[in-house]
C-alpha cells in the first residue's frame with residue numbers, strides 16, 4: 001500500500017504530479033509520501049498494540065530530519081548506530097529517553113555523546129565493549145544503561161549480506177557466552193544492566209525466524225532474570241521485509257505482531273523493536289531522467305539514467321530488485337532494456353534485463369520502494385553530488401534536503 005498512483009496515465013505522489021517535482025527540483029531526487037509513511041507507522045503500531053512496546057525506528061534506513069520528525073511525533077523512538085545518527089535524531093527533536101544505540105563497534109567520543117544526551121540504552125555486542133563503556137561512563141560519573149546483544153543463531157533466510165544471526169556473523173555475543181557477559185556487566189560500576197537484545201537480519205519475509213528468535217530470547221531473558229539480573233527491556237531488533245515486486249509478498253505487520261504477542265505472552269518486560277525498512281521503503285521512490293537510450297553489441301538495449309549506483313546502491317550491492325516505471329503515460333509496446341547509471345563501473349546497473357515500455361532520452365522514470373537504504377547509502381562517487389530529497393504531503397511538496405552542489409563535493413578539503 002502506497003500513495004504513488006497513476007491519474008489520467010501520469011504518475012503522482014499523493015496529489016502532486018512527479019513531473020512537477022522533476023521540473024522544480026531536478027533529477028535525480030528521492031521523493032517521499034507523508035501519507036504512506038504515516039500509514040505504515042500506524043499500521044505497525046496497531047499490529048503490536050497488545051504488547052508493552054517501544055518501537056525504535058532504525059535511522060540507518062532513511063535519516064532525513066523531516067522523516068525522523070514525523071516518526072518522533074508518532075511516538076517512535078530511534079535505533080542509532082553512530083554519533084552521526086545520534087546527532088540526526090537529536091536535531092530532529094527526538095526524546096533521548098527513547099534512543100537505543102546499536103552497533104558492533106562504537107568510538108569513545110560516540111559513547112560519550114550518547115551518555116551526555118541521556119539515551120535509553122546501549123546495546124553492547126562484546127565483553128570488551130562493556131569495559132569500554134564502563135570506563136567512559138565512570139569518567140563522566142554516570143551509569144550507562146546497558147543491554148547485551150546476543151546472537152540467537154537463527155537462520156533468517158535472507159540475503160547473506162543482511163543476515164546477522166548466523167553462527168559466522170560478527171554481530172552480538174554468542175548465546176553460549178551470554179551468561180558470562182551479563183555477570184561481567186554486573187561487576188562494572190559504570191554500567192546498569194537493563195536489557196537483552198538481538199537482531200536477526202533484514203528483509204525477512206517469514207514470521208518463523210522471528211518466532212524462533214523471540215522464543216529463544218524469552219527463555220534466556222527469564223533465565224537471566226531468575227539468576228538475579230534486573231532486566232526490564234527485551235529488544236528484538238528490526239528486520240520485517242517489504243514487497244519489492246519480484247517475489248512472494250512477505251508476512252504482514254499483523255502476522256508479525258500476532259506471532260510476537262504469542263511468543264511473549266505474559267512476559268513482564270518492555271518490548272523494544274527496531275523497524276527500519278518496513279516504515280519507509282514503500283514511502284519513497286527515486287526519480288530519475290533518461291539521458292541516453294543506446295544499443296550495445298548484439299543490439300542489447302541500454303537506457304542510461306541520471307541516477308547511478310552512487311545514488312541507489314542496492315541493485316549493485318545486493319542484486320536487489322526495484323520496480324521501474326515511466327512517469328508519463330507509458331508508451332505502447334515494450335522492450336527488454338538494461339536501465340543503467342552513468343557511473344564508470346560495470347556494476348552500475350539499476351535494473352538489468354527489464355521489460356519496459358519503450359524509453360527515450362528525456363523520459364522520467366521512477367525506481368520504486370527506494371525509501372529505505374536509498375539516500376542513506378548514497379555517496380558522491382564519481383564526483384556526483386547526492387540527490388535532493390522531497391517530501392510530499394497532499395497537494396504540496398517541500399525540499400527537505402537540497403541537492404548537493406559541486407562545492408559540497410570539495411567542502412573541507414584543502415589544496
Ligand code: LLP
Nearest residue numbers: 058102199202203238239274275276277373
Ligand atoms: N536494528 C539493527 C541492529 C540493525 O542492524 C538493522 C538493520 C535494523 C534494526 C533495521 O532493520 P530493518 O527493519 O530495516 O530490516 N542496506 C541493506 C539493509 C541493511 C540492514 C542493516 N541493519 C539493504 O539495503 O537491504
